[in-house]
Structure formats: structure tokens, C-alpha cells
Amino acid sequence: MTTVTDDYADLIGTLDLPGKITLLTGATTFTLAPCDAIGLGELRLSDGPTGVRGLKFSGGRTVALLPNATLLASAWSEDAAYEVGRLLAEEAMAQQIHVVLGPTINLHRSPLGGRLFEAYSEDPLLTGRLAAACVRGMQDSGVGACLKHLVANESETDRNTMNSVVDEATLRELYLLPFEIAVSESDPWSMMAAYNDVNGVAATEQQHVNNEVVKGEWGYQGLIMSDWFATRTVAPAANGGLDLVMPGPDGPWGDALVAAVESGEVSEPVIDEHLRRLLRLADRAGALGEPRDYPADLPAPDSPRRREQLTRLAAQGITVLTNRNAGLPLHPGERVALIGRHAIETIDMGGGSAQVNPPYQISVAEGLGLRLPGDVAVVDGVEVRTRPVPARGGFLTNPATGEPGVHVTLLDGAGAVIEERHAPAATTVVGVDDDFDATVSTIRFRARINASGPAELGSMGVGSWHVRANGHEQRHELRVSGSGIGEELLAPPVATGTVEVNGGDVFEAEVLLRPPGRDAAAAGTPAAGVGLYGLIARAAPRDAAEVIAEAAAAAAAADVAVVVVGLTEEQETEAVDKSTLRLPGAQDDLVYAVAAAAKRTVVVVNAATPVLMPWLNEVEAVLWVALPGQEGGHAVAAALTGDIEPAGRLVTTFPAADGQTPAWSVTPVGGDLPYAEGTFIGYRGHFAGHTPAPRFWFGHGLGYATWDYADVGLVAGAPVPTVTVTVTNTGNRPSREVVQVYFEPADPAQPVRLAGWRAVPATPGRRVTVEVPTDPRSLRRWDTANNGWADVGPGRLLVARGLGDIRATVPLTTG
Numbered sequence: 001m002t003t004v005t006d007d008y009a010d011l012i013g014t015l016d017l018p019g020k021i022t023l024l025t026g027a028t029t030f031t032l033a034p035c036d037a038i039g040l041g042e043l044r045l046s047d048g049p050t051g052v053r054g055l056k057f058s059g060g061r062t063v064a065l066l067p068n069a070t071l072l073a074s075a076w077s078e079d080a081a082y083e084v085g086r087l088l089a090e091e092a093m094a095q096q097i098h099v100v101l102g103p104t105i106n107l108h109r110s111p112l113g114g115r116l117f118e119a120y121s122e123d124p125l126l127t128g129r130l131a132a133a134c135v136r137g138m139q140d141s142g143v144g145a146c147l148k149h150l151v152a153n154e155s156e157t158d159r160n161t162m163n164s165v166v167d168e169a170t171l172r173e174l175y176l177l178p179f180e181i182a183v184s185e186s187d188p189w190s191m192m193a194a195y196n197d198v199n200g201v202a203a204t205e206q207q208h209v210n211n212e213v214v215k216g217e218w219g220y221q222g223l224i225m226s227d228w229f230a231t232r233t234v235a236p237a238a239n240g241g242l243d244l245v246m247p248g249p250d251g252p253w254g255d256a257l258v259a260a261v262e263s264g265e266v267s268e269p270v271i272d273e274h275l276r277r278l279l280r281l282a283d284r285a286g287a288l289g290e291p292r293d294y295p296a297d298l299p300a301p302d303s304p305r306r307r308e309q310l311t312r313l314a315a316q317g318i319t320v321l322t323n324r325n326a327g328l329p330l331h332p333g334e335r336v337a338l339i340g341r342h343a344i345e346t347i348d349m350g351g352g353s354a355q356v357n358p359p360y361q362i363s364v365a366e367g368l369g370l371r372l373p374g375d376v377a378v379v380d381g382v383e384v385r386t387r388p389v390p391a392r393g394g395f396l397t398n399p400a401t402g403e404p405g406v407h408v409t410l411l412d413g414a415g416a417v418i419e420e421r422h423a424p425a426a427t428t429v430v431g432v433d434d435d436f437d438a439t440v441s442t443i444r445f446r447a448r449i450n451a452s453g454p455a456e457l458g459s460m461g462v463g464s465w466h467v468r469a470n471g472h473e474q475r476h477e478l479r480v481s482g483s484g485i486g487e488e489l490l491a492p493p494v495a496t497g498t499v500e501v502n503g504g505d506v507f508e509a510e511v512l513l514r515p516p517g518r519d520a521a522a523a524g525t526p527a528a529g530v531g532l533y534g535l536i537a538r539a540a541p542r543d544a545a546e547v548i549a550e551a552a553a554a555a556a557a558a559d560v561a562v563v564v565v566g567l568t569e570e571q572e573t574e575a576v577d578k579s580t581l582r583l584p585g586a587q588d589d590l591v592y593a594v595a596a597a598a599k600r601t602v603v604v605v606n607a608a609t610p611v612l613m614p615w616l617n618e619v620e621a622v623l624w625v626a627l628p629g630q631e632g633g634h635a636v637a638a639a640l641t642g643d644i645e646p647a648g649r650l651v652t653t654f655p656a657a658d659g660q661t662p663a664w665s666v667t668p669v670g671g672d673l674p675y676a677e678g679t680f681i682g683y684r685g686h687f688a689g690h691t692p693a694p695r696f697w698f699g700h701g702l703g704y705a706t707w708d709y710a711d712v713g714l715v716a717g718a719p720v721p722t723v724t725v726t727v728t729n730t731g732n733r734p735s736r737e738v739v740q741v742y743f744e745p746a747d748p749a750q751p752v753r754l755a756g757w758r759a760v761p762a763t764p765g766r767r768v769t770v771e772v773p774t775d776p777r778s779l780r781r782w783d784t785a786n787n788g789w790a791d792v793g794p795g796r797l798l799v800a801r802g803l804g805d806i807r808a809t810v811p812l813t814t815g
Contacts, residue, residue, distance in 0.1 A: 006280070007276060008275075008276050008279040008280070008283075011038040011039075011040075011279060012272050012275055012276060012279070014037060014038060015035070015037070015038065015275075017258055017261060017262075017268065017271070018255075018258050019035070019037075020271050020272070020275050021253060021254065021257050021258055021261075021271060022254070023035060023040070023275060023278060024243065024244055024245065024253060024257070024271070024274055024275065024278065025244070025245045025246075025248045025249065025250075025251045025253050025254060026244070026245065026246045026247045026248030026249070026251075027042070027248050027249055028055075028247065028248060028249065029055070029057065029228075029247040029248075029432055030044065030045045030046060030054075030055045030247065031043065031044050031045065031055065032044075032045070032244070032248075032278070032282075033248070038279075038288075039288060039289050040279070040282055040287065040288055041282070041287040041288070041291060042287065043098050043099070043281070043282050043285065043287045044095075044096060044097050044098050044099070044287075045097070045098070045099045045100075045101060045146075045246075046092065046095070046097045046099070046100055046101065047101050047102075047353045047354065048088055048091075048092070048100035048101050048102045049068075049069060049101075049102040049103060049104050049118045049354050050065060050066045050067070050068055050069070050118070050349055050350075050354050050356065050627075050629070051063050051064055051065045051066055051091065051349075051354075051356035051358070052064075052088055052091040052092045052095065052097055052100055052356075053355070053356045053357070054095045054097065055095075055097075056429075056432075057353075057429050057432045057489065058355075058357075058425075058427060058428060058429035058432075058532060059357070059421060059423060059428050059429060060357055061095065061357070062301055062302075062357055062358065062359045063091055063095075063301050063356050063357060063358065064087070064091055064301040064306050064310065064356075064358065064359075064630065065301075065310075065348060065349055065356050065358035065361065065629045065630040066084065066087070066088075066310060066313070066629050067310070067313055067314040067317060067626065067627065067628050067629040067632075067635075068117045068118070068349065068350060068354075068608050068626055068627035068628075068629070069103065069104060069117065069118050069119055069120050069608075070116070070117060070119075070120065070121070070608045070609065070626050070627075070651055070652065071314060071317040071318070071608065071625070071626035071627065071628060071629075071648075072084055072120075072130075072313060072317055073120040073121050073126065073127075073130055073317070073651045074317035074318075074319055074626070074648035074649060074650065074651050074701070075313075075316045075317045075647075075648060076126070076648075076649050076651075076738045076757055076759060077316070077759060078129060078130060078132075078133035079133070080313060080316065081130040081131075081133035081134045081137070082133040082134065082136055082137040083137065083309070083313070084134055084137060084313065085133065085134040085135060085136060085137020085138040085139075085140075085141075085145070086137040086138070086140070086141055087137075087306075087309060088100050088102070088134075088137070088138055088143070089137065089138045089139075089140075089141035089142070089143040090141070090295075090298045090299065091298075091301070092138075092143045093141065093142075093143060093294045093295060093298060094294075094298045096294055097143065098143065098144060098282075098285035098286065098287050099143070099144035099145070099146055099189070099190060099281070099285060100138060100143060100144070100145060100146065101146045101148065101192065102118075102134075102145065102146060102148065103120070103130075103131050103134050103135070103145065103147065103148075104118040104119045104120075104148050104149070105119065105120065105127050105128065105131045105147055105148070105178040105179065105182065106119045106148075106149055106151075106153050106154050106175075107119065107121070107122055107123075107124060107127060107154055107174060107175060107178070107681065108121060108122035108154070108609070108651075108652040108681075108682060109122070109154035109155070109663045109675070109681050109682075110154065110155060110661060110663045110664055110665070110666050111578075111581055111609055111610045111652065111653075111654075111655065111661060112155070112577050112578045112579070112581075112664065112665075112666045113154055113155045113156065113577055113578075113609075113666060114155070114156045114571065114572060114573050114574065114575070114576045114577040114578060115155075115156055115350075115352070115572075115573070115574050116572075116608065116609045116652070117350040117354075117572045117608035117609060117626075117627055118350065118354050118574075120651060121651035121652060122651070122652045122653060122681060122682035122683065122698065123651070123682070123683075123698065123753075123754050124173070124174050124175070124177035124178050124181075125177070125181070125753070125754050125755070125775055125777065125778055126651060126754060126757075127178040128177055128178035128179075128180070128181025128182055128185075129181060129185070129775075131147065131178055131181070131182045131186075132181055132182045132184075132185035132186040133186070135147070135182055135186035135187075135188045136185075136186045139186065139187075139188070139189060139284075142284075142285065142286060142292070143285065144188075144189035144190055144281060144284060144285045145186075145188045145189060145190070146188070146189075146190040146191060146192050146225070147178075147179055147182055147188050147190075147191045147192070148191065148192035148194070148227070149192050149193070149194035149195070149203070149227060150179060150191050150192065150193050150194055150203060150206075150209065150210070150214070150224070151171070151175050151176055151179065151194065151198060151203065151206075151209055152164035152166050152171065152175050152194070152196065152198050152203075152675070153194035153195065153196050153203070154175075154666075155577050155666035155673065156574065156575050156576055156577045156666070157576075157577045157666050157667050157668065158667075158668050158671070159195045159196060159575070160195050160196075160230075161196075161197075161668075161671060162196050162197070162668040162671060162672075162673050163196065163197040163198070163199070163200055163668065163671050163672045163673065164196050164197065164198050164199070164673055164675060165199060165672050165673065165674040165675060166198060166199060166675045167675075167678065167784075168782060168784055169678070169679065169781070169782040169784055170675055170678045170679050171198075171209075172782040173679050173781065173782055174679055174681065176209070176213065177777065179191070179214070180218060180777075181777065183214070183218050183220050184218070187221070187222070188222055189222045189223070189280075189281050189284050189285065190222050190223045190224070190225060190281055191214070191220075191222060191223070191224050191225070192224075192225055192226070192227055193206070193210065193224055193225070193226050193227060193230065193242055194227055194230065195227050195230045201240075202230075202232060202233070202236075202237070202240075203230070204226050204227075204230050204231045204232070204233075204237045204240065204242045205232075205233060205236040205237050205239075205240035205242070206240055206241060207239070207240050207241065209241075210224055210240055210241025210242065211240065211241040214241070215241060221277070221280065222277065222280070222281065223243045223244060223277040223278055223280070223281045224241055224242055224243050224244070224277075225242075225243065225244040225245075225246050226242055226244065226245050226246050227246070228246050228247050229247070231245045231251060231252055231253075232252065233252060234252055234253060234256045234257050234260050234265075234266075235257075235260045235265040235266050237252070237253075238253070238257060238260065238266045238270060238271070238274070239265075239266055239270060242274075243273075243274040243277045243278060244274070244278060257271075301358065301359045301630075302359040302360065307631055307634075310629050310630060310631040310635075311631040311634045311635045311638065311644075312635075312644065313629075314625075314628040314629055314631060314632060314635035314636075315635040315636075315638045315639050315644035315646060316644065316645075316646075316647060316648065316736075317626065317648040318623060318624065318625045318626075318628070318635065318636065318639040318646035318648050319623070319624045319646060319648035319649065319650060319700075319701040320621070320622075320623060320646050320648075320701060320702040320703055320704065321605075321622040321623070321624055321654075321696055321700070321701075321702070322616065322619075322620075322621055322622045322702070323620070323621045323702050323704075324620050324621065325600075325620050327560075327600055327601075327602055327619075327620030327621030328602060328620075328621045328623065328640065328642070328704070329639075329640060329641050329642030329704060330372070330560060330562075330602075330640050330641050330642075331559075331560075333375065334375060334558075334559040334560050335375055335377070335557075335558045335559045335560075336368070336372060336375055336376045336377070336558055336559070336560055336561075336562055337377050337379060337551075337554040337555045337557065337558035337560070337561045337562070337594075337598070338364065338365055338368055338369075338376050338377065338378045338379070338562050338564070339378075339379045339380075339381055339551045339554065339555065339561060339562065339563045339564070339590070339594055340379075340380075340381035340551075340563050340564035340565055340587075340590065340604075341380060341381040341382065341383070341384045341564075342364070342381070342384065342564040342565060342566045342604075342606040343363065343364045343365045343378060343381070343562075343564035343604075344363055344365050344378065344380060344381075344393075345363065345392055345393060346361070346362075346363040346364050346365075346564070346606055346628070346632050346633055346636075347566060347567070347568055347569065347572075347606050347607075347627055348361045348627055348628060348629050348630060348632045349569075349627055349629070350569055350572040350573055350574075350608065350627060351490070351569030351570075351572065351573030351574060351576075352490055352573050352574025352575060353574055354574070357424065357425065358629075358630040359630065360630060361630050361632065361633075362630065362631055362632055362633035362634050363393075363632075363633045364564050364604065364606075364632070364633045364636045364637065365378045365633065366633045367632070367633025367634040367635070367636055367637035367638075368562070368633070368636070368637040368640065370634075370637070371634075371637040371638070371641055371643070372637075372641070377554055377557075377558065379550060379551050379554045380547065380550075381547060381551060381563070381564075381565075381587070381590055382544045382547050382548065382585050382586040382587060382589070382590050383541045383542075383544065383585050383586075384565075384566070384568055384583075384584050384585050384587065385568055385570060385584070385585075386570065386584065387494065387570055388456060388458055388460075388494050388496045388536040388538075389536065389538075389568075389569075390425055390426040390427045390460060390534040390535060390536060390537075391405075391406070391426040391447070391534075391535055391536065391537035391538065392425075392426075392538070394450060395449070395450060395451060395537050395538055395539075396426055396447035396448065396449060396450065396507060396535065396537050397447065397448050397450055398422050398446075398447065398448075399446055399447065399448045399506065400422075401422060403422060403424065404424060405422055405423050405424035405425065405426055405447070406422075406423050406426045406445050406446065406447040406534075406535055407420070407421075407422060407423075407445070407446045407447065408420065408421045408422070408423045408428045408443060408444070408445055409443070409444040409446075410430065410440045410442075410443055411440070411441060411442040411443070411444065412438040412439060412440065412441055413439070413441040415442070416438075418436055418438045418440060419436060423445075423534070425534070426447070426534050426535050426537070427460065427532055427533065427534030427535075428443065428532075428533055428534065429489065429531070429532050429533075430443065430513070430530070430531065430533065431530030431531060432489070432530055440513060441512065441513055442510060442511065442512050442513065443461075443510070443511050443513070443533050444508070444509070444510045445507075445508065445509040445510070445533075445534075445535050446506065446507075446508050447506070447507045447508075447535060447537070448504060448505070448506055448507070449469065449501050449502075449503065449504070449505045449506075449507050449537065450503055450504075451501065451503055451539060452501060452502045452503045453500070453501070453539065453540075454498055454499075454500055454501075454539070454540035455498070455499055455500075455501045455537060455538065455539060455540055456496050456497075456498055456536065456537070456538050456539070456540045456541065457469055457472075457474075457496060457497060457498075457499050457501070457507060457535075457536060457537050458474070458494060458495050458496030458497060458535075458536035458537075459474075459476075459478070459494065459495060459496075459509050459511065459533075459534070459535060459536060460478075460492050460493070460494045460532065460533060460534045460535070460536060461478060461488075461492045461493070461511060461531050461532055461533030461534065462478055462479060462480055462488050462492060462493060462513070462531050463477075463478060463511040463512055463513045463531075463533075464476075464477055464511065464512040465477070465478060465495065465509060465510070465511045466509065466510045466511075467507075467508070467509040468507075468508045468509070469499055469501060469505055469506070469507045469508070470499060470500065470501050470502065470505045472497075472499045474495070474497055476495045478492075478493040478494070478495055479493060480492070480493060481493075487575075488530055488531035488532065489530070489531060489532050490532075490573070490574055490575040490576075491575060491576065492531055492532045492533070494536060496536050498540045507535065507537060509535055511533060513531075544585070544586040544589070547590075548586065548589060548590050548593045549593075551563075551590060551593065551594055552593045552594055552596070552597040553597070555594040555597045555598035555601070556597040556598065558598065558599075559599060559600070560598065560599065560600045560601070560602060561594045561595075561597075561598035561599075561600070561601045561602070562601075562602045562603075562604060562640065563590065563591050563594050563601065563602070563603050563604070563619075564603075564604040564606055565583055565587040565590070565591060565603060565604070565605060565606065565611075566583070566587075566605055566606030566607040566611070567583070567584065567606070567607040567608070567609070567611065568584070570584070571584070571607075572607070572608050572609060572627070577666045577667075580612075580658050581610055581611050581612045581655070581658055582611070582612050582658070583611055583612070588614055588615060591603060591615040591618070591619065592615050592618060595615060595618040595619050596618070600620050601618070601619040601620055601621075602619065602620060602621045602622075602623065602640070603615075603619050603621070603622045603623070604622075604623045604625055604636060604640070605622060605623065605624045605625065606625055606626075606627070606628075607624075607626065607627075608626045608627045609652065610652060610653070610654040610655060610695075611654075612655075612656075612657065612658070612695075613695065616695070623636075623639060623640065623646060624648070624650075625639070642704055642733070645703055645704050645733070645734070645735055645736060646703065646704070647701065647703040647704075647735065647736040647737075647738075648701050649699050649700065649701035649738050649740075649802065650696055650697070650698055650699060650700045650701060650802070651698070652682060652698065653682045653683045653686060653694045653696070653697060653698045654694055654695045654696040655691075655692075655694050655695060656692060656693070656694060656695040657692075660691050660692050660694070661682070661685070661686075661691055662677040662680050662681050662682065662684070662685025662686070662690050662691050663675070663676075663677045663681050663685075677690070679750075679751050680751050682698060683697060683698035683699075683752070683803050684751035684752055684753065685751070686803075687744075687751070687752045687803055688748070688751055688752070693804075694804075696804070697802045697803040697804035697805075698754075698802065698803055699738070699740050699754075699800065699801070699802030699803055699804075700801075700802035700803075700804055700805070701738070701801075701802065703735050703736065703737070704731065704733045704735060705729050705730070705731025705732075705733050705734075705735030705737075705764070706729075706730045706731045707727050707728065707729060707730060707731075707735075707737050707801065708727065708728040708730050709725055709726070709727055709739075709799065709807035709808060710725070710726045710727075710728070711724070711725065711726040711769070712724070712725045712799050712807070712808035712810060713810065714797075714810055714812075715771055718771075718773065720773050720774055720775075720776055721755075721773075721774045721779070721797065721812055721814075722771055722772065722773040722774065723739075723741050723756075723771070723772045723774070723797055723799055723810060724769060724770070724771050724772075725739060725769070725770055725772070725799055725807075725808070726767055726768065726769045726770070727739060727760060727762070727767070727768055727770060728762070728765070728766065728767045728768075729762040729763060729764050729765060729766050730764075730765075731764055732764050733764065734761065734762070734763045734764065735761070735762065736759055736760070736761045736762075737759070737760050737761075737762065737801070738757055738758075738759045738801075739757060739758050739759075739760065739770050739772055739799065739801075740754065740756075740757045740799075740800045740801065740802065741754075741755050741756045741757065741772045741774060741797055741798065741799055741800075742754055742755055742797070742798040742800060742803065743755040743774065743778055743779060743792075743795055743796075743797055743798075743812065744795050744796050744797075744798055745792050745793055745794070745795040746793060746794050746795045746796075747792070747793050747795075750781060750792055750793070750795075752798070752803070753778050754778065755774040755775060755778040755779070755797065756772045756773055756774045756775055756778070757772060758770050758771070758772045772799075774797070779791065779792055779814050780792055791814050792814060793814060794811075794812065794813045794814060795812055795814075796809045796810060796811050796812055797809065797810040797811075797812050
């Protein structure tokens with residue numbers, strides 16, 4: 001890679017105005033245009049919070065599926081975050097990707113947020129420091145990171161039009177702080193501006209945030225790109241600090257921005273500055289000058305190296321919420337009844353742009369069955385979905401290859417075959433990143449059914465469908481509701497019916513993307529045939545009472561019942577927020593029935609964000625496992641048996657009931673979503689008494705040992721206030737403790753906040769002295785009157801195992 005001068009003036013000076021502006025909009029969905037005249041190669045971007053998907057939205061290459069962000073963050077480990085960054089960089093380099101679009105560092109403001117599974121935590125300090133470590137891991141390997149989404153983008157309802165109303169102190173102390181920390185500690189090469197408005201100004205046009213704060217006060221030298229299709233204007237966005245419009249090749253800039261410069265609305269030096277930042281990104285990532293050489297020996301997504309990493313990273317974030325009467329770990333030789341739909345179809349990733357195509361996904365049933373051979377009886381649970389999903393788990397196979405999935409044929413308007421492809425997830429996307437000239441008009445699906453009995457069969461995607469199986473036919477028109485941008489991809493319409501099938505039956509379907517003789521827009525079909533299409537196929541849902549009775553009988557016959565419950569990508573997804581924290585379906589009834597019948601009951605919660613647990617006092621143990629990635633079943637099994645200690649600590653507060661959080665509603669009123677709770681989100685508001693005490697506090701997690709704290713004090717002469725404490729493992733197993741330090745200001749107008757933490761391993765009986773420095777950014781407040789930072793004032797430091805288990809306090813005078 002050739003390094004050129006930092007201001008790139010010589011390169012910029014060789015281009016005319018249209019040539020400059022052409023480079024400031026993407027060339028395709030995930031690439032930027034090359035320019036041979038200045039030695040600029042194609043710059044390639046990829047979605048990437050939980051895996052580097054590549055240049056295709058769907059149907060791309062097989063890549064590693066990581067545990068989700070809340071699970072990774074629950075390790076409270078910057079070393080682990082750095083390892084994740086290195087892993088993502090390796091996955092990117094294997095595809096010659098220059099920039100990974102992540103990490104997501106928005107905060108968990110309300111537990112209803114549908115996209116919280118992509119973001120680390122409700123706390124800005126924990127979020128910022130983990131993000132900085134992840135960014136360093138990526139960029140130390142020469143792959144650019146992209147912090148997202150700038151800023152106040154904590155919910156999905158009306159996300160393209162909503163206005164986050166946030167006072168300056170709250171904006172600075174909470175929502176900008178993770179970005180500030182990451183800029184200071186890791187110099188991320190790019191950021192992404194969000195869809196929403198902030199205080200009446202679009203995030204892509206934010207003179208205050210983008211120019212004054214990020215590029216001005218922080219001295220940020222990287223690039224700010226738009227979220228996909230987020231840019232609405234020409235001059236306001238160009239003048240408001242946005243450097244790059246995505247995706248391309250179309251967008252609001254192009255000739256319109258050329259005209260804006262020529263008319264004086266935008267000055268050409270502004271354009272030059274945008275281009276300078278783009279060239280700096282390309283230079284750093286190896287797309288400017290001599291082409292970069294990529295390693296040829298990177299681990300494959302299913303390699304032993306990846307299997308070990310992903311199992312360990314998932315297991316160490318798994319969190320023990322309760323553990324009465326030694327409910328966990330499981331004891332050798334016990335007969336285990338493993339119960340629940342999530343045990344069989346474990347949810348390993350959320351919905352939307354975070355989805356990837358993994359080599360496999362290990363269920364809890366597979367993982368525990370391999371770890372405890374002969375001791376596990378698996379029983380299905382109640383239905384957990386309201387919306388049918390594409391075929392999973394080998395229910396359908398490709399007749400041509402025998403692989404799980406379906407055979408797909410794409411045809412043009414004349415009926416000629418454009419392409420044939422295998423779709424392992426029983427879905428395919430058209431119109432987004434197609435790499436052929438013809439336009440897809442018809443899609444044909446063909447698959448073999450691998451089960452007998454009543455089956456729910458159907459289709460997904462906008463168009464005119466004809467579905468056939470075992471002599472049964474269905475015809476239906478599917479259209480979008482028009483409720484949001486991207487619905488054809490993120491929430492396509494579905495239709496199903498129940499059909500009696502036999503193993504080996506062929507399931508065929510055909511969809512016409514443009515219904516003949518009708519206006520495409522009026523029919524609800526995208527003009528370019530853009531959408532996600534697929535086959536629905538699964539065993540037909542059974543009566544809940546019958547399923548629950550079977551589960552209770554299995555529990556009664558076992559030594560221990562392990563019930564796996566949780567959410568699905570219906571609730572944890574891009575573009576949709578939740579309306580409740582209750583488990584979907586009759587899962588609560590299932591837990592109650594099993595607990596009443598079993599000698600001992602363990603509940604595994606397969607959800608990335610808080611859920612309600614009305615049965616909590618009826619069970620011995622609860623293990624929170626989030627969305628554990630492709631090795632999820634192995635990781636959960638290792639945690640259940642104690643082969644890997646589940647030493648995670650919660651990164652967000654679990655409320656006791658719906659509505660009992662400082663911030664709850666995510667529905668804008670008149671377009672506005674006021675952040676009325678100010679800086680008292682999550683644990684801060686609960687601790688101040690603004691809302692009832694939560695079910696589980698931020699920072700909570702038991703592990704498999706108990707701990708004593710002693711000799712707490714301040715380290716004399718330390719450059720920042722530093723707590724010293726001696727911790728002793730009083731349990732009977734090696735364990736890892738996370739010593740947490742919070743600052744509680746004396747001023748009641750200022751909330752308690754995390755100030756530092758330190759993790760320490762110890763064998764049984766071992767005493768370890770730990771020093772925990774506080775982060776200076778936790779000891780300040782934003783002084784609105786003087787438009788600057790000020791000391792927060794005196795208070796006390798709380799030394800804790802989570803805010804629900806404070807072990808000591810230390811007075812602190814700041815300033």
C-alpha cells in the first residue's frame with residue numbers, strides 16, 4: 001500500500017467538480033466508485049455487527065456468525081472486544097472488504113427497542129470502551145470500522161421520520177459519549193449518520209453534531225457516511241457534515257450537488273473536504289495506491305479456530321441470573337428433560353441487516369445432547385411465533401443437491417433463465433445486489449419435504465404466487481402495507497395454509513414479481529422488483545395444552561428439567577420495536593407447568609434483551625444466553641454443565657413489569673420522541689427512585705462462585721481516583737469476578753453512573769487485591785449555561801457486584 005500526503009491536495013486537484021462529486025455517492029449497494037486517474041480502487045463495505053456478510057444482502061458467501069453485541073458485552077472485557085474486532089477483520093479480509101459497518105454504539109434507552117440486540121449496553125462508558133477495543137482490533141488489522149448510528153437512534157418506530165428531542169446535557173453525557181470515547185481511544189476511520197432527526201434537524205444534516213462537535217471539538221479526521229437511503233437533501237446534507245451518500249448509484253447528490261456548488265449554495269472547499277476524508281479512508285484501508293495484499297491462510301467460518309473462539313466468546317458472556325439450591329451447574333449422570341421450541345430451533349441472531357449466512361447453527365438440543373450423551377430427552381415446546389418464517393433445520397432440501405434449503409431459478413420477462421442458485425435459508429433477495437444485466441420477472445422455487453404429517457406451507461414476498469405440494473395448490477397476491485422504507489426486504493408479506501404431506505414430497509412455487517395488466521406501484525410491488533422471497537415450511541402448530549402436558553410429563557420423569565424460552569427475530573429486529581417484554585405465546589404457561597412437575601427446573605432465556613419472568617420464584621435457576629451465534633448450542637451446553645463458567649454480567653437493566661422503566665414508549669407523538677427522562681435512563685433512573693426497583697440490576701451476574709469483599713479504600717497518589725479492594729473466592733469452583741465501581745454524586749440532579757470496572761479470576765479460597773481506576777469522563781457533567789464540561793461535585797464511590805449488591809462505599813471529593 002502506498003501512503004500519500006495526508007491532505008491529498010494533489011489528487012483532489014486533478015479532478016473537476018463532477019468528477020469529485022461522483023465519488024461522494026456509492027457506486028452500488030455496498031461499494032464506492034473507483035477512479036483510475038488518482039489511483040483510487042473500489043472501496044468495499046459490508047454490514048458486520050455479528051458477522052461480515054459481504055457485498056450481497058442475501059445469498060452471499062458463508063461467513064462466521066458471532067454472538068450478538070449484548071452477549072459479547074456481558075463479558076465486560078475489553079480484551080474480548082479486541083478479539084472480536086480481530087475476528088471481524090479476518091472475516092472481512094477473506095472477502096477483501098475494506099470497511100465493516102459496525103460496531104453499533106447506540107444505547108439501550110427503552111427495553112422496547114427492536115434493534116438493541118446490535119448495541120452493547122444502556123451505559124455509555126461500558127459501550128464506549130468496548131467499542132474502542134473492538135475498533136482497535138479491526139483497524140490494527142487494516143480493516144476500517146464504522147461507528148453507528150450518529151446519534152440518538154435508540155428505537156425503530158417511524159425511524160425514517162421521527163425526531164429525537166434531546167437536551168444538550170443528555171446528548172453530551174449519554175448519547176454522544178460512546179462516540180467520543182471511541183474517537184479518543186481508537187480513532188475509528190468512519191461513522192454512520194442515522195435515519196432520524198435530532199432536535200428538528202436530520203442526522204445527515206447536523207451542523208451541530210457532525211461539524212461543531214465531532215469534526216470540530218473532537219478533531220475527528222474520519223469520514224461520516226449516511227445510513228442507507230437516509231440522505232434527503234442536497235445542500236443541507238453537504239453543508240451539514242455528511243461526506244458520503246449511501247447506497248448508489250442513485251441518490252440526492254450527483255448533478256444536483258454540482259448545481260448547488262455552481263449556484264453558491266455549497267462551496268467547493270466543502271466538497272474537497274468530503275473527498276479528502278474519503279481518500280483518507282481509502283488510503284487507510286488499502287484502496288488507494290498500490291492494491292493491498294490479503295492473507296491467504298485466514299480461518300474458515302467452520303474451522304476449529306472459529307469453533308473454539310465463538311464457543312468461548314458466547315459462553316463467557318452467558319449470565320447466571322438466579323441459582324437457588326445448587327440448581328446449576330448440571331450434575332454428571334442426571335437425566336435431563338430439555339424442553340422448548342428454542343431448545344430445538346435456538347435463535348442465534350436477530351433480524352434485519354445484522355443477518356448473515358453461517359455455515360451452520362448449533363441448537364441447544366444438539367449441543368447438550370453431545371455433551372451429555374444418553375442423558376437428554378428433548379421435548380418440543382409451545383409455538384413462539386405469530387408470523388411464519390422460512391423453512392429451517394432441514395425441513396426442506398434442495399432436490400438437486402440434497403443440501404438443506406431450496407433450489408431457486410430466476411427468469412426474465414420472456415421466461416429465459418437468468419440464474420439458478422441454491423438458497424440454504426429457503427429465501428433469496430432480488431433487485432438489491434444482482435450482478436446480472438437482465439431484470440428478474442419470475443422466481444421459481446423447488447424443494448423436497450423431509451417430514452410427514454400436517455405441515456404449514458406457504459410463501460413470502462411481494463408478487464403473484466402459485467404454490468403446489470402433494471396435489472394441493474394455493475394462489476395469492478402478496479403486497480406490502482406501505483408502512484415503512486424497506487418493508488419488502490425487512491418485513492415481506494406472507495401467506496400460508498395447512499397441508500398433509502409425506503416425506504419426499506416435492507414443494508414447488510412460482511412468483512410473478514410484476515402482476516400482469518396492473519400498475520406495479522398500485523399493486524404494492526416495487527418498481528424494480530426489489531424484495532426478499534422464500535418458502536414457508538414447517539410442522540403445523542399443535543394445541544398448546546397438549547404440548548404443555550407432554551412437557552410436564554417429561555419433566556416429571558427426569559432428574560432436572562431445562563426449559564428454553566425466549567424471543568425471536570419478530571421482536572429483536574431492525575425496523576420494528578416491541579410492545580411488551582412478555583414472552584410470546586404460551587411460554588410462561590409452559591414454565592409454570594414444568595416447574596410444578598419437575599424435581600428441579602432450570603430456565604434458559606434465549607433473548608438478547610430483557611423479558612418478564614413471572615415464574616421466577618417457581619424455578620431453581622435462570623440462565624440468560626442472549627443470541628449466541630453459530631456455536632450457540634455448544635456454548636449454552638458448556639455453561640449449563642460448568643465446563644465454561646457463565647461469568648457474564650448484565651449490560652442492561654431487567655425491569656419487573658412492563659412500563660416500569662425510566663424510558664418506556666418508543667412511539668413518536670406528532671413526529672417527536674422526547675427523551676424526557678434526561679440522563680436518568682436504565683439503572684440511573686431506578687437507583688434514583690424514579691421507577692420501581694428492577695427485577696435484575698445492571699451489572700448483575702452470579703457466576704458459579706461466591707465472593708467476599710474487604711479492605712476497600714482509595715489508592716493514595718493515583719492520577720485518577722482509584723479504588724483498591726481485596727476479593728476472595730469463597731466458592732468451590734474457579735471463577736471470574738467483575739469488580740464494579742459506580743459514582744453517586746451528592747447532587748440529586750446528577751444520576752449515579754458507572755465509573756470503572758476490573759475483572760479478576762481466582763481459584764477457590766484465593767484472595768486477590770484489585771485496583772479499579774475511575775474514568776474521568778464519569779466524574780463530569782455538561783454545564784449548559786457555560787457550554788462546556790464541569791466537575792460533577794462531591795459524592796461517593798460504590799463498590800459493587802452490580803447495583804443490586806453494593807459491598808462498600810468510599811467518600812469522594814472531586815475537583
